[in-house]
Amino acid sequence: MLAQQISSVPGSGTAAAREAAEIAAEAGGQLIDLTGGQVIIEPPSSLAEGAIAAINAGTNQYTDSIGLKSSCKAFADKLSAQTGLGWNTEEIPITAGAKQGLLDAIPGVLEPADEVIIIRPCWPTFQSQVILAGAKPVFVEARSPTYVPEIIAIRTAVTPRTKAIIINSLNNATCAVSDQTPPQTIGDLAINYLLWIVSDECYSSLAFTGARQESIVMAHLGPRSGTILINAFHKELAITGWRQGYFVAAPEVVAAAKKLHSYTTSTPNVAILDHLQFGDGSFERTMHQRLSLARKTDLRILPGLVDVPTPSAEGSFFFYLNLSRFFADVTVNPSVRSATIAYDWS
Numbered sequence: 525m526l527a528q529q530i531s532s533v534p535g536s537g538t539a540a541a542r543e544a545a546e547i548a549a550e551a552g553g554q555l556i557d558l559t560g561g562q563v564i565i566e567p568p569s570s571l572a573e574g575a576i577a578a579i580n581a582g583t584n585q586y587t588d589s590i591g592l593k594s595s596c597k598a599f600a601d602k603l604s605a606q607t608g609l610g611w612n613t614e615e616i617p618i619t620a621g622a623k624q625g626l627l628d629a630i631p632g633v634l635e636p637a638d639e640v641i642i643i644r645p646c647w648p649t650f651q652s653q654v655i656l657a658g659a660k661p662v663f664v665e666a667r668s669p670t671y672v673p674e675i676i677a678i679r680t681a682v683t684p685r686t687k688a689i690i691i692n693s694l695n696n697a698t699c700a701v702s703d704q705t706p707p708q709t710i711g712d713l714a715i716n717y718l719l720w721i722v723s724d725e726c727y728s729s730l731a732f733t734g735a736r737q738e739s740i741v742m743a744h745l746g747p748r749s750g751t752i753l754i755n756a757f758h759k760e761l762a763i764t765g766w767r768q769g770y771f772v773a774a775p776e777v778v779a780a781a782k783k784l785h786s787y788t789t790s791t792p793n794v795a796i797l798d799h800l801q802f803g804d805g806s807f808e809r810t811m812h813q814r815l816s817l818a819r820k821t822d823l824r825i826l827p828g829l830v831d832v833p834t835p836s837a838e839g840s841f842f843f844y845l846n847l848s849r850f851f852a853d854v855t856v857n858p859s860v861r862s863a864t865i866a867y868d869w870s
């Protein structure tokens with residue numbers, strides 16, 4: 525059964541681009557891979573120092589399958605400070621990035637043939653993970669220029685088989701912030717139709733326009749027990765190779781993740797605890813300022829493109845360009861048209 529599901533999802537475009545860049549480099553050429561959702565900037569020194577401290581303290585062994593208790597507590601404290609809501613250590617499993625958090629959460633709440641609403645344009649992994657779980661993705665299109673979905677369109681997509689809705693604000697690929705379909709409205713809908721909300725907020729720290737980037741858990745207290753908040757700490761620290769994410773969910777979802785981890789990855793990475801406990805946030809603020817500046821520079825350049833409307837990117841570090849004018853006769857999968865711009869900070 526799983527073999528059938530695996531064969532029905534496409535291979536990763538990001539992995540294909542990385543391989544193509546490696547092949548080009550081996551052949552003496554150059555292919556610049558802009559597909560990865562990451563910032564290239566030297567990480568904070570507190571991270572390296574913390575990792576060395578962990579090595580010296582002998583923190584090198586297996587931990588609980590959802591992470592060191594002290595790391596879970598540090599994440600719980602961070603989230604409590606950010607949201608103004610109290611979070612317990614037991615509600616927060618640590619994962620090898622947001623992808624693993626999603627892969628814990630999605631199969632954890634779905635039965636075969638359940639339907640899951642996904643707002644499109646979207647990061648293609650959402651639909652692949654739903655298919656891997658044996659469920660069916662149902663797309664609701666969010667349209668230009670805001671790319672914020674209309675609640676009526678979401679409501680129309682709900683059927684008796686709908687089990688969950690995946691939301692992603694700040695959005696990859698469109699950089700839209702969902703402040704026009706307020707998270708409260710999605711929360712109400714989830715309560716009315718008994719849906720799980722899977723809220724991927726891994727770019728939420730990178731909103732620049734003053735748009736309200738409010739976590740679903742702050743916007744709507746009602747569905748807290750039915751909401752799974754996914755995040756990736758390694759994104760905001762520009763250390764995606766260190767694989768450090770977390771999610772927040774009801775006890776039964778955490779228990780499922782614990783079981784799943786124990787049969788798959790065993791334990792998450794232990795190296796960033798020190799930064800979590802003692803980091804002063806200055807690196808995160810500097811990165812935010814630099815990205816904000818780079819975004820402003822690009823938004824001055826992009827209007828020079830002929831026949832390409834300037835995107836209203838509200839955050840993150842890519843721009844969703846509408847190139848349909850050039851592809852009038854070609855069918856393009858709307859979930860694979862994002863472009864990432866990499867910066868050389870030196």
Ligand code: PMP
Pocket residue numbers: 560561620621622623624647692695696724726755756764769
């Ligand atoms: N969610 C979104 C919206 C993403 O764009 C990405 C990566 N590009 C991820 C999750 C997964 O990131 P990771 O597993 O590296 O944390």
